[in-house]
Structures are given as structure tokens and as C-alpha cells.
Amino acid sequence: MTKYILKRILYLFLTLFIIASLTFFLMKMLPGTPFSNQNRMSADQLKIVKAQYGLDQSVGVQYVRYMVGLLHGNLGTSFQFNNEPVTALIGQRLAPSMQIGAQAMIVGTVFGILLGAVAAIRKNTWVDTLATFISILGLSIPSFVLAVLLQFYLAYKWKIYPVALWDNFQSSILPTLALSALPLGTVARFMRTEMVDVMSSDYIELAKSKGNSSWRVVAKHALRNSLIPVVTIIGPMAVSVMTGSMVVENIFSIPGIGEQFVKSITTNDYPTIMGLTIFYSFLLIIVYLIVDILYGLIDPRIRLGNGGKE
Amino acid sequence: MDKILEVKDLHVDFDTYNGTVHAIRGVSFHLNAGETLAIVGESGSGKSITVRSILQLLASNATISKGEILYHGDDLLQKSEKEMNNIRGNKISMIFQDPMTSLDPTMTIGKQVAEPLLIHNNVSKKDAMKRAEEVLRLVGIPNPAARMKDYPHQFSGGQRQRIVIAIAIVDYPEILIADEPTTALDVTVQAEIIDLLRELQQKIGTAIIFITHDLGVVAGIADRVAVMYAGRFVEYGSVEDIFYNPQHPYTWGLLDSMPTLDTNEDARLNSIPGTPPNLLDPPKGDAFAPRNAYAMQIDEEQQPPFFKVSKNHFAATWLLHPDAPKVTPPAAILNRFKKFEQLGGNAK
Amino acid sequence: MEQIPQIPKEKFKLVHDENNAEQEKISTPSLTYMQDVRRRLFKNKVAVVCLTLLSIIVLISIFAPVIAPHDPNAQQVTLSNLPPKLGNLNIPGMNGYQNMGGKMVDAYKQAGAPKGTSFILGTDYLGRDLLSRIIYGTRLSLVVAVLATLVDLLIGVPYGIVSGWKGGKTDTFMQRIVEIVSSIPNLIVVILMMIVLKPGLTSIVIAIAITGWVTMARLVRAQTFQLKEQEYILAARTLGEPSMKIATKHLIPNLSSTIIIQTMFTIPNAIFFEAFLSFIGIGIPAPNASLGTLLSDGQKAFRFLPYQMWAPAIILSIIMIATNLLGDGLRDAFDPQSSDH
Ligand SMILES: Nc1ncnc2c1ncn2[C@@H]1O[C@H](COP(=O)(O)OP(=O)(O)OP(=O)(O)O)[C@@H](O)[C@H]1O
Numbered sequence: 001m002t003k004y005i006l007k008r009i010l011y012l013f014l015t016l017f018i019i020a021s022l023t024f025f026l027m028k029m030l031p032g033t034p035f036s037n038q039n040r041m042s043a044d045q046l047k048i049v050k051a052q053y054g055l056d057q058s059v060g061v062q063y064v065r066y067m068v069g070l071l072h073g074n075l076g077t078s079f080q081f082n083n084e085p086v087t088a089l090i091g092q093r094l095a096p097s098m099q100i101g102a103q104a105m106i107v108g109t110v111f112g113i114l115l116g117a118v119a120a121i122r123k124n125t126w127v128d129t130l131a132t133f134i135s136i137l138g139l140s141i142p143s144f145v146l147a148v149l150l151q152f153y154l155a156y157k158w159k160i161y162p163v164a165l166w167d168n169f170q171s172s173i174l175p176t177l178a179l180s181a182l183p184l185g186t187v188a189r190f191m192r193t194e195m196v197d198v199m200s201s202d203y204i205e206l207a208k209s210k211g212n213s214s215w216r217v218v219a220k221h222a223l224r225n226s227l228i229p230v231v232t233i234i235g236p237m238a239v240s241v242m243t244g245s246m247v248v249e250n251i252f253s254i255p256g257i258g259e260q261f262v263k264s265i266t267t268n269d270y271p272t273i274m275g276l277t278i279f280y281s282f283l284l285i286i287v288y289l290i291v292d293i294l295y296g297l298i299d300p301r302i303r304l305g306n307g308g309k310e
Numbered sequence: 311m312d313k314i315l316e317v318k319d320l321h322v323d324f325d326t327y328n329g330t331v332h333a334i335r336g337v338s339f340h341l342n343a344g345e346t347l348a349i350v351g352e353s354g355s356g357k358s359i360t361v362r363s364i365l366q367l368l369a370s371n372a373t374i375s376k377g378e379i380l381y382h383g384d385d386l387l388q389k390s391e392k393e394m395n396n397i398r399g400n401k402i403s404m405i406f407q408d409p410m411t412s413l414d415p416t417m418t419i420g421k422q423v424a425e426p427l428l429i430h431n432n433v434s435k436k437d438a439m440k441r442a443e444e445v446l447r448l449v450g451i452p453n454p455a456a457r458m459k460d461y462p463h464q465f466s467g468g469q470r471q472r473i474v475i476a477i478a479i480v481d482y483p484e485i486l487i488a489d490e491p492t493t494a495l496d497v498t499v500q501a502e503i504i505d506l507l508r509e510l511q512q513k514i515g516t517a518i519i520f521i522t523h524d525l526g527v528v529a530g531i532a533d534r535v536a537v538m539y540a541g542r543f544v545e546y547g548s549v550e551d552i553f554y555n556p557q558h559p560y561t562w563g564l565l566d567s568m569p570t571l572d573t574n575e576d577a578r579l580n581s582i583p584g585t586p587p588n589l590l591d592p593p594k595g596d597a598f599a600p601r602n603a604y605a606m607q608i609d610e611e612q613q614p615p616f617f618k619v620s621k622n623h624f625a626a627t628w629l630l631h632p633d634a635p636k637v638t639p640p641a642a643i644l645n646r647f648k649k650f651e652q653l654g655g656n657a658k
Numbered sequence: 659m660e661q662i663p664q665i666p667k668e669k670f671k672l673v674h675d676e677n678n679a680e681q682e683k684i685s686t687p688s689l690t691y692m693q694d695v696r697r698r699l700f701k702n703k704v705a706v707v708c709l710t711l712l713s714i715i716v717l718i719s720i721f722a723p724v725i726a727p728h729d730p731n732a733q734q735v736t737l738s739n740l741p742p743k744l745g746n747l748n749i750p751g752m753n754g755y756q757n758m759g760g761k762m763v764d765a766y767k768q769a770g771a772p773k774g775t776s777f778i779l780g781t782d783y784l785g786r787d788l789l790s791r792i793i794y795g796t797r798l799s800l801v802v803a804v805l806a807t808l809v810d811l812l813i814g815v816p817y818g819i820v821s822g823w824k825g826g827k828t829d830t831f832m833q834r835i836v837e838i839v840s841s842i843p844n845l846i847v848v849i850l851m852m853i854v855l856k857p858g859l860t861s862i863v864i865a866i867a868i869t870g871w872v873t874m875a876r877l878v879r880a881q882t883f884q885l886k887e888q889e890y891i892l893a894a895r896t897l898g899e900p901s902m903k904i905a906t907k908h909l910i911p912n913l914s915s916t917i918i919i920q921t922m923f924t925i926p927n928a929i930f931f932e933a934f935l936s937f938i939g940i941g942i943p944a945p946n947a948s949l950g951t952l953l954s955d956g957q958k959a960f961r962f963l964p965y966q967m968w969a970p971a972i973i974l975s976i977i978m979i980a981t982n983l984l985g986d987g988l989r990d991a992f993d994p995q996s997s998d999h
């Protein structure tokens with residue numbers, strides 16, 4: 001297990017290195033100067049600014065510098081936003097994103113598990129059909145469509161929630177809902193499949209033959225066995241929540257990193273795009289790593305090895 | 311002898327995509343206290359469904375469309391789910407075919423063995439665990455105290471089957487249903503498990519319904535044997551009756567395809583040609599007729615009733631009808647008849 | 659049991675020789691695998707409904723130039739933001755009336771539209787016919803999906819087959835690449851590609867394709883691994899059939915279920931990415947319509963003219979839902995064990 005984790009961490013750095021390099025060279029391939037928006041600069045001014053950002057040196061030198069900077073946790077300096085370091089930008093904006101991201105993941109996972117479990121237990125009944133329908137809706141309707149609809153009806157028309165405001169917990173409810181639809185649908189479907197599988201397994205049969213009531217069979221045997229594999233989809237879910245957050249934060253004017261990312265894209269703020277790209281990748285790779293380790297810890301078959309049997 | 315279980319005219323149907331499968335088509339038998347009844351038959355003949363019906367552990371698309379299952383005279387089919395749960399794992403318990411998949415992979419075996427006690431008896435967790443440990447020792451798990459906290463994947467196949475047996479007997483059931491408990495194991499382990507079951511039966515006096523499609527296993531453990539084909543019993547009687555005085559052509563076929571000690575090395579084993587009938591649309595007459603070299607016209611038209619061969623020996627074949635022509639069974643069967651006479655029986 | 663039934667004597671004649679031979683045959687008519695799959699698929703009502711819906715949408719997209727009532731890019735600024743109107747039928751909500759300061763007024767008359775003008779789904783802020791834009795937009799989104807799927811098939815399938823078939827070092831190496839590509843969040847790659855490339859159809863397809871093939875390659879590889887050990891393929895190999903022939907004759911047909919099912923998940927994914935990119939403004943450039951750009955335009959006016967967003971949102975959702983459900987239906991049809999009976 002330890003060896004495996006070490007190997008994974010090594011991979012993590014390798015992957016990050018590749019992403020950082022790719023991002024760097026892709027950005028260098030972009031036509032024109034990154035200052036095209038600030039077009040009122042004279043040639044001299046431009047030269048000074050370029051020197052200030054180290055853009056007057058060769059690409060090789062810039063690359064080495066950037067990578068060394070990365071090693072020190074320096075993601076570069078934004079061209080916009082008052083020339084703030086990208087890390088500072090992220091720092092200010094991390095909290096709201098993390099909050100709605102985490103809330104959406106929790107809501108999506110918890111309700112997804114419930115929905116999936118109920119569907120599996122009541123397989124081939126109307127309950128199952130309804131649950132399947134809900135999870136398909138969650139999977140199919142893009143979060144930004146949902147966000148706009150929620151905002152319009154719940155906030156603007158019926159005034160139940162604030163429209164676009166970021167202050168208290170209340171204002172995080174709608175974005176959370178919009179973001180949680182996809183994880184909910186994903187988890188519910190996955191959970192249903194797993195649990196249907198588990199429910200038809202021999203050990204559930206044996207559990208029934210012991211005289212366990214049907215709820216005890218579910219609570220003591222079926223649930224745990226179907227929940228373990230659900231851990232594996234937390235990674236992909238994090239990706240989808242991250243994707244969704246970019247537009248959802250925009251729609252609800254939440255000062256998060258998703259909104260920042262989209263803004264940087266539309267203003268050609270390359271250092272910020274690069275920094276955020278690397279940051280996002282880092283985040284996701286860490287999530288994947290944690291999920292992997294977690295899976296190993298909760299599944300006795302992996303935790304304890306197979307003891308040379310089988 | 312006490313009849314503790316009596317199954318009467320059991321019919322089980324499955325609702326499937328292609329129509330209704332009539333898997334069990336009128337099965338009747340009884341079980342006496344402390345005895346071992348073996349049910350043999352080809353794959354798909356309905357052995358598992360028959361015994362699962364007793365505990366009502368059938369797939370959701372199954373219906374028991376007709377019949378009675380009397381346990382000490384009470385019809386189990388009339389019992390509520392809650393009442394059934396009091397019987398399962400307590401009065402009647404079950405061992406499944408594949409030990410590799412019948413244990414919960416994420417629960418320690420100590421807990422799994424103790425579970426029936428916690429469900430049925432008002433015992434503390436500690437006492438249940440202590441009892442579980444005793445039973446694990448009884449079924450031959452070495453060093454049970456230390457291994458209680460292990461998970462199924464840390465045991466070998468044979469050990470796992472011992473654990474499954476421990477779960478089944480932990481509450482001293484009156485009836486133990488063993489559905490092919492040795493099929494998935496290799497031959498040496500098979501013999502060990504059979505020995506274990508026999509030994510346990512002596513110790514706790516439980517009756518066993520033992521399912522197998524391997525007649526070889528039957529001789530070692532059973533008192534009585536029932537032969538099943540296409541959802542019906544075709545012959546039943548004592549082990550001697552079935553082995554040395556078989557009457558149904560299907561039983562002949564089964565015995566003929568079984569290697570015995572007296573078959574010489576190079577003797578050819580005959581398998582029964584053809585395939586079992588489609589139970590979506592079961593045949594009107596004897597289901598075995600199409601594969602039966604001794605089939606008569608009546609076999610195709612009418613289901614044969616059970617003909618009495620001796621006190622406890624019955625066979626459902628028209629060949630036993632007084633008007634039926636006298637046929638000569640295969641040579642191997644004739645040999646068996648001879649042996650039966652030596653044993654003092656009166657072969658037909 | 660006790661009574662012996664009376665049976666006419668002639669019924670006891672042995673019959674075996676004549677019909678033993680034919681009894682060997684199995685009585686159920688055996689369908690080929692594909693026929694069986696089709697039968698199961700068409701028995702699934704949900705799948706059939708989805709298939710029908712998708713077929714209609716695809717047909718409308720193909721014949722867009724014939725079906726669309728107007729040029730989707732033709733602007734008539736005077737006729738901007740008109741509400742839906744269906745001919746002269748006076749259906750509330752579809753009669754061209756609009757709430758203005760608490761009163762319902764005929765927006766068409768107010769805008770000075772020539773008599774008889776009607777836009778079934780109204781017009782957008784540039785006076786373009788919304789229905790035509792949606793038809794063309796759907797067409798564009800579907801083109802993205804089809805192209806992305808093609809790339810998926812052209813890269814993912816051969817990659818998976820080669821990796822699985824060769825095994826050993828080649829496989830290890832190819833899997834390393836897959837691992838690295840798939841550990842990079844594909845949205846990030848897509849966005850980076852979109853920034854570097856010029857926004858447009860080709861860029862979107864390239865961006866989606868760069869990461870999209872990985873899942874397909876993985877699934878195909880796993881399946882190929884299994885198939886490789888199958889007897890008929892081993893036989894073909896020992897008989898010295900050329901690899902290419904084995905691939906086309908034995909592998910592809912057996913991989914088809916995996917490939918078809920995975921395709922049904924590539925399509926909604928591609929449609930989602932297009933919509934997402936266009937929504938944040940780096941997808942399909944103006945003035946062309948795609949479901950994403952329509953949603954983005956619609957969102958801007960949503961507060962006052964909700965129908966401008968509803969229409970593309972519904973179409974997008976229908977396509978996504980239908981492909982997802984059809985994917986499920988196909989999986990059940992290909993692998994009956996995965997569902998109940
Ligand atoms: N869930 C089900 N749906 C439809 N048919 C079923 C179902 N379960 C069993 N059957 C059918 O019932 C018949 C009897 O099955 P059963 O499992 O009792 O056979 P068996 O004698 O135990 O065979 P084996 O030796 O392989 O265990 C088979 O023909 C099978 O096709």
C-alpha cells in the first residue's frame with residue numbers, strides 16, 4: 001500500500017509537470033502580445049512592461065523560470081487585476097468556490113446514494129422508474145441551464161432566494177442546487193447499478209437465509225458493499241462540479257475561482273489562465289489520489305491484501 | 311419416524327421476457343427427522359428452486375402457484391415474512407454452492423457466523439461471538455479465536471465453505487439444506503466437507519436435504535434419494551433402491567453416466583443424449599420421453615403417475631404399467647440389479 | 659398411486675427409433691445475436707420513444723434548409739424580440755401579444771411588421787427568426803457530436819485494439835499515455851485548446867477529440883484482451899490469418915456492443931462541451947447559431963423574454979436525455995443480464 005501511494009505521488013508530480021509544460025508552450029503559441037487590450041501603450045512602454053514580466057527573454061529561459069517559480073509555489077503574475085500574483089488571486093477566491101463545490105458534492109452524493117438505493121431496493125416498480133427519471137434529468141440538463149432557470153424562477157420571480165449576491169449561506173443555496181444535479185444523477189445511477197448487483201449476489205442470499213429482515217439485509221450487508229465502489233466516482237464528480245462551477249459562479253456572480261477563470265479567458269489574461277489551469281489540475285489530481293487511498297482503506301480486500309489466497 | 315417437513319404438489323412459475331417458465335411442476339416429498347435426503351438431477355432440473363421454495367428465497371419474478379409446504383404440519387406458504395424470518399437460519403438453514411461468493415466480503419467472519427444468533431436468540435454480542443468461535447472450531451477452522459476478525463478473502467475455498475456451514479449450524483437448525491455444497495470445490499476438499507457434514511449431523515442431529523448432480527457423492531451421505539427431471543421428481547427411494555434397483559429410464563441414464571468402483575478403467579461412460587425440454591411450454595406427457603430410448607406412445611401423451619416399486623420406492627414411468635412391454639435396461643443397470651439381489655432385494 | 663390407470667394397450671408400443679434423431683434439435687427457434695438485440699431494443703418502450711425523437715431531430719437537422727422558415731442569420735432589426743406567434747391562430751402565449759406595463763399589446767403591430775408575418779418561436783434581439791436559428795443550431799451541435807464521435811472511433815478504437823492485441827511492452831507503454839492523458843482534466847485541455855485555436859467548429863471538434871478518445875480506447879482494450887483468449891480467435895491466429903483480417907472479421911463485430919454503447923455517451927458529452935464553450939463565449943463564433951450560443955443569447959434576455967432560452971434549453975435537454983436513455987436501452991439489449999429479465 002505504501003509503495004503504491006508513493007508511486008502514485010510520483011505520478012502526480014509527473015502529470016503536473018506535463019500539464020505545466022503543455023500549458024506554458026500552448027500559451028507561448030498564442031499570436032500577438034498578451035497586452036493587446038491595453039493598446040494605448042507606446043513601443044517603449046511595452047518594452048518596459050515586457051521586461052517587467054520577463055517576456056523579453058528567450059522562451060527557454062522563460063520556461064525554466066516559470067517551472068522554478070512553480071516549484072516555489074509561484075504561479076506567476078496576472079496581467080490584469082492590478083498585477084496581483086495569481087496565487088493571491090486564488091487565495092481570495094478559493095473560499096466561495098470550495099464552499100459551493102463541497103456543498104454540491106455532499107448534497108449530490110447523499111441524495112444520489114439515497115435515490116440509487118431506493119431505486120435498487122424497489123427495482124422494477126414505479127419508485128425505480130421515478131428515481132431513474134430524476135437521475136437522468138440530473139445527468140442530462142447542463143448545470144448552467146439549471147442555474148438560469150433556478151435563478152429566474154426561485155430568485156427573480158418568486159423571490160424565495162437572493163438573485164445574485166454573495167454574502168450568507170442563503171445565497172449559496174441556488175448555486176449549490178444547480179451544481180449538485182449532475183453528481184446526484186451520476187451517483188444515483190451508479191449506486192443503483194451497484195446495489196442491484198449486490199442485491200442479487202450470493203452473500204445477500206445467504207444473509208436472507210439467516211433470517212435477516214429485508215431492511216437488515218440492506219442496512220447490514222447491501223449498503224456497505226454497494227457504497228464502497230461509489231467512492232471511485234468521487235473523482236469524476238469533482239471534475240463535473242468544477243466544470244459546472246465556472247458558469248454557475250458567473251451566473252450567480254459568485255466571486256470564486258471559476259468565475260475568475262472565465263473572466264481570464266475572455267480578457268486573455270494568460271498568466272492567470274496558466275496558473276488556474278495548473279491549480280485546477282493539482283486539485284483534481286489530489287482528489288483522485290485521496291479517493292484512491294480512501295478506497296484502499298475502506299475495502300478490506302485491498303487493505304489486507306488477499307493473503308496469498310484465491 | 312417423524313415427518314418434519316412435507317412438500318405437497320409444489321408448482322413454481324417464473325415470469326420471464328419470453329413467457330412463463332414452469333420450473334417446478336408438481337413436486338411432492340417428505341423429510342424425516344435426522345435423515346438425509348439427496349435430490350439429484352441434471353442442471354436446470356429445478357433442484358435449487360424446489361429447496362429455495364421451502365425458505366421462500368426465490369427471485370422476484372417467481373411465484374409459487376400451487377402446493378403446500380408443511381413444516382410440523384404448518385403450511386410455510388401461509389406464513390408472513392416476519393414468521394418466515396424466525397424460521398430461516400434458526401429452524402431451517404441453508405448452505406450455498408459457491409463458497410467464494412457466499413460470504414459478505416466486507417464483514418469479518420466472526421460477525422457473519424454470530425449473526426443468526428443475534429437475530430434469533432436474545433444473546434449478548436459477546437456470548438454470540440463466543441459461540442461463533444466454538445462453532446468455527448467445530449467445523450475445523452484452525453485457531454478460530456485469532457481468525458474471527460479476518461475477512462472472507464483471507465480464507466481458502468474449502469475453509470470458506472466450512473465457514474458457510476458454521477453459519478448454517480450455529481443455531482442448531484432442525485433442517486439443513488445444502489445446495490451443491492461441494493460442486494465448486496476440488497475433489498479432496500469435497501470429501502472433507504462431506505465428512506464434516508456427516509459428523510455434524512451426528513453431533514447435532516439435524517436433517518439434511520442434500521442437492522447434487524453427482525450421484526457419486528450421494529452414496530456417501532444420503533439415506534434416501536430423489537431423482538429430479540424437468541421440474542418433477544421421476545423416482546425416489548432408499549439409496550439401495552435407486553442405486554441397485556432403478557426403474558426410471560432417466561435414473562438408468564444418470565447411473566450409466568456415473569463412474570463407479572466396479573466400472574473398469576476402459577469402460578465407456580454413457581451420457582444421456584439430447585437436451586431437457588423447454589419449460590416455457592412443458593410437454594404434455596413424460597418430459598423425458600424425447601430422450602428416452604424406451605419411450606412408448608403413451609409417454610408422449612400422458613404424464614405417468616408414480617408406480618410403487620417397494621415400500622418406500624416409487625417411480626413415475628409407464629414402463630411399470632402392467633401392460634407395458636418388458637424392456638431390457640442397459641447392461642450396466644442389469645449388473646446393478648444382480649448386485650441388488652445379492653444384497654437380498656427383489657429386483658424386478 | 660394405488661390405482662393403475664386403464665390405458666389402451668396399443669399405446670404401449672415403443673417408439674424410439676423413428677424420432678430420436680430429430681429430438682436432438684433444440685425446440686426454440688434460435689435467433690441470431692443481432693436479431694435478438696434488435697428485438698429486445700424494440701420491446702423497450704423508453705428506448706423506442708428516444709430513438710424516434712432522436713430520429714426526428716436528426717431528420718429535421720439534415721433537411722434544415724428545406725424546413726427552416728427563414729434564413730437563420732438574416733437580421734431585421736425593426737422586428738427584434740418579437741414574441742411567438744403561430745399564424746393567425748389565437749392561442750394564448752402564441753398570438754404575438756406581449757405584456758407591456760401590465761397591458762397585453764400586439765407586439766407585431768407595434769413593431770410595424772407587415773400583415774401576416776409570424777414567427778412561431780418569436781425573434782431574437784437582432785430580429786432573427788428563433789425557430790430557424792434553433793433548427794440550424796441543433797444541426798451544428800449535432801455536427802459537432804458526429805465529428806467528435808467519428809474521431810472517437812477513428813482514434814479510440816484502433817488504439818484500444820492495438821494496445822489490447824499486442825499486449826506486453828507495447829500495451830504498457832500505450833497505457834501509460836492513456837493514464838497521463840486521462841489524468842489531465844479534459845475540460846482544461848478543451849479550454850486551453852479553444853484559447854489557442856481560433857474559435858469555431860473545427861477547433862471544438864479537435865479540442866473534444868484530444869481527450870475524448872481515451873475512454874473508448876480503454877473499453878476497447880479491455881474487451882480485446884478478453885476476446886484475444888477466445889477459442890475461435892485463438893484458432894484464427896494459429897491458422898495464420900493476418901491480423902488485419904482477424905480485427906475486421908472477428909474483433910470488430912464482437913466489440914460492436916461496447917463501441918455502440920460508448921458512442922451513445924460520447925454524443926451527449928460532445929453536445930454538452932459545445933454548449934458549455936459557446937456559453938462562456940469561446941465556442942461557435944457569431945453569427946452562427948448552435949445550441950450553446952442560443953442558450954447564451956437566451957440567458958441574457960431570460961428575465962424579460964424567457965421563451966428565448968426555454969426553446970433551446972428544451973431541445974438540448976431532450977437530446978441529452980434521449981441519448982442517455984437510448985444508451986441505457988442499448989446496453990440492456992446487448993447484455994440482457996445487466997437488466998432484469
Ligand atoms: N429467476 C429465474 N427466472 C426464470 N427462470 C428461472 C429462474 N431461476 C431458475 N429458473 C429456471 O428454473 C429451472 C430450474 O432451475 P434450478 O436453479 O432449480 O436448477 P438446478 O436443478 O438447481 O440446476 P443446477 O444444478 O444448475 O443448480 C431452470 O430451468 C431455470 O431456467
Ligand SMILES: [Mg+2]
Binds near residue numbers: 358
Ligand atoms: Mg442449483
